[in-house]
Amino acid sequence: xxxxxxxxxxxxxxxxxxxxxxxxxxxxxxxxxxxxxxxxxxxxxxxxxxxxxxxxxxxxxxxxxxxxxxxxxxxxxxxxxxxxxxxxxxxxxxxxxxxxxxxxxxxxxx
Numbered sequence: 001x002x003x004x005x006x007x008x009x010x011x012x013x014x015x016x017x018x019x020x021x022x023x024x025x026x027x028x029x030x031x032x033x034x035x036x037x038x039x040x041x042x043x044x045x046x047x048x049x050x051x052x053x054x055x056x057x058x059x060x061x062x063x064x065x066x067x068x069x070x071x072x073x074x075x076x077x078x079x080x081x082x083x084x085x086x087x088x089x090x091x092x093x094x095x096x097x098x099x100x101x102x103x104x105x106x107x108x109x110x
Contacts (some may be wrong), residue, residue, distance in 0.1 A: 006026075009040075013055070015093065015103070018102060021034055021035075022034065023075045024066075024080060025026075026064075027078075029062075031056070031058065031064045031076065031078075032058075033054070033056055033063070033066060035058075035059070036056035036057060036058045036059070036064075037056060037099050037102075037103060038055070038056055038096055038099060039055045039056065039057055039058045039060075039063075039084070039088065039095065039096060039099055039100060039103075040053075040054070040055040040087065040088050040091050040094045040095045040096065041053070041054045041094055041096070042091045042094040047076060050069070050070040051067065051068055051069040051070055052066075052067070053065060053066070053067045053087075053091075054066045054068075054086065055087055057084070057085060057103065061081075061104075062078070063078070063079040063080065063081065063083070063084035064076055064077065064078050065077040065079055067088065071103050088100075
């Protein structure tokens with residue numbers, strides 16, 4: 001085993017050690033998936049194309065959809081509450097029910 005030499009003054013390079021947070025800036029506001037609640041995540045669209053769509057709700061109650069496609073293309077769409085619930089209604093199997101229940105309460109049985 002080789003020994004690593006100590007860093008000068010005992011300090012580590014924390015800039016490289018920390019992973020950068022993903023943030024999206026839209027309309028002078030930032031949307032941070034890592035600080036938001038993931039409500040619904042789906043893989044593939046209705047045409048079978050690869051990619052993911054993730055619906056988030058911020059702590060302030062804003063909704064945003066992150067769509068990542070093959071080829072590293074990412075699109076962000078802001079949604080109002082009606083659009084967000086419409087997305088979840090179209091992707092019911094992909095809803096994180098624990099997060100949904102915590103935020104909105106447990107819905108009545110149908």
